[in-house]
Amino acid sequence: MALFLDTGVLGYVTHPRAEVAAPCHQWLMECVAAGSMICVPEIADYELRRSLIRISSQNSINKLNSLSQDVAQYVPLTTDIMREAARFWAQMRQQQMPMAPPDALDGDVILAAQALGFAASAGQTVIVVTTNVGDLSRLTDARRWEDIPVGRY
Numbered sequence: 161m162a163l164f165l166d167t168g169v170l171g172y173v174t175h176p177r178a179e180v181a182a183p184c185h186q187w188l189m190e191c192v193a194a195g196s197m198i199c200v201p202e203i204a205d206y207e208l209r210r211s212l213i214r215i216s217s218q219n220s221i222n223k224l225n226s227l228s229q230d231v232a233q234y235v236p237l238t239t240d241i242m243r244e245a246a247r248f249w250a251q252m253r254q255q256q257m258p259m260a261p262p263d264a265l266d267g268d269v270i271l272a273a274q275a276l277g278f279a280a281s282a283g284q285t286v287i288v289v290t291t292n293v294g295d296l297s298r299l300t301d302a303r304r305w306e307d308i309p310v311g312r313y
Contacts, residue, residue, distance in 0.1 A: 161285045162197040164275045165232070167207040167267065168291030169305055170200065174208070174223035188231075190310040198232040199278065199286075203270040205234070235278055237270070245273035248299055257298065268292070272299035 172184035192198060205228065212220045228234045248269040260266040275286040288302040296302035
C-alpha cells in the first residue's frame with residue numbers, strides 16, 4: 161500500500177514553523193520508520209511549490225525538495241494520467257458534482273488520476289492523504305492524515 165500526499169499535507173510537513181509542522185511531520189516520519197511507501201504526486205508538488213515560490217519561502221522549498229528526494233517516491237504526471245483526469249473532470253460535471261469551478265484546472269481530479277494510475281501500474285493499493293476528504297473520496301480512497309494509523313502501508 162502507498163500513501164499519496166496531497167498539497168495540504170505537503171504544506172504541513174514542509175511548513176517553516178515547527179509548531180505547525182510537528183504533528184503531521186512526526187506522523188509521516190513514524191510511517192516511514194514503519195516501512196510505509198510515501199509518494200509525492202507531481203500535481204501536489206506543483207500546487208505547493210508555486211505558492212512557496214510566490215511567497216519566497218526557500219526554507220519550505222528546500223524541505224519539499226528533500227522530502228521528494230530522500231523520503232518519498234516522486235510520482236510524475238504522464239499523458240495517460242492527464243487523459244484519465246480529463247475523463248474524471250467530465251464525469252463529475254455530467255453527474256453535476258464538480259470538484260472545482262468550471263474554468264479551473266482541478267488538481268483534485270489530476271491527483272485522483274495519479275493515485276489510481278499508480279495503483280494500477282505498481283500493483284499497489286493507494287490512500288490519498290489529504291485535508292480535503294470530501295471531494296477526493298468521490299474518486300479514490302482519501303483520508304485525513306490524523307485518521308490513518310501508523311503502520312506499514
